[in-house]
């Protein structure tokens with residue numbers, strides 16, 4: 549199957565974006581892995597597939613696949629790239645777009661300064677809904693990984709996150725602990741592992757070992773989850789500047805029961821064709 553694609557990124561979290569409206573696309577996990585492969589394919593952290601809406605009150609459906617071929621519920625950096633993609637491809641001229649994802653409707657908005665803001669929905673802290681297998685609702689919980697214990701806050705942003713505090717993201721054990729947290733038995737759908745350094749009450753540094761993709765240069769839902777964890781634990785005040793290895797995101801959250809607002813860039817890199 550020959551596919552046209554656009555390569556995009558949000559703070560270095562990179563995507564192969566496919567127009568599933570003007571092309572008929574049905575990809576197997578093996579074809580998705582080939583697209584994501586940095587040696588044999590295009591190379592990306594996630595593949596984004598834009599499709600016709602299935603509900604009357606939304607503009608598009610947007611599907612997200614990790615580099616390992618698994619389909620996932622949500623992607624923050626991808627949501628910003630999605631809205632730029634539909635504009636640049638002439639699929640919509642609206643600046644605010646309602647888009648259906650696996651975990652519900654989100655609303656990305658192209659701002660006048662070229663950034664994109666996204667209402668990422670209301671975060672979830674109840675363990676069962678993340679899902680996180682735990683007998684208690686405590687905000688800070690202990691996980692045993694290999695030979696030691698870590699303290700995490702589990703947050704659902706449509707997708708699951710486990711956020712831990714570290715003294716310094718530069719020396720955090722991301723490569724070692726990331727895969728162990730990702731596949732910890734307490735997270736039956738696996739989990740994205742966040743490592744958060746608090747700089748001050750409105751600034752953090754963050755690295756995320758993503759489920760199905762490994763460490764990425766930035767993770768939008770990871771940034772939202774870290775800010776939700778930090779504010780809930782009384783460590784941060786909204787809005788929070790999140791410094792990732794790929795650049796800065798701005799995250800605002802007014803507390804329990806309210807949606808998280810994420811603002812950041814979305815960049816088109818190149819367009820191409822590939823046979824998969």
Ligand SMILES: N[C@@H](CCC[C@H](N)C(=O)O)C(=O)O
Pocket residue numbers: 561593594614620621622623624625626707708740758759760761764766767768769770
């Ligand atoms: N990079 C994304 C998150 C992509 C999905 C994630 N790896 C998962 O499996 O949940 C973001 O910017 O949010």
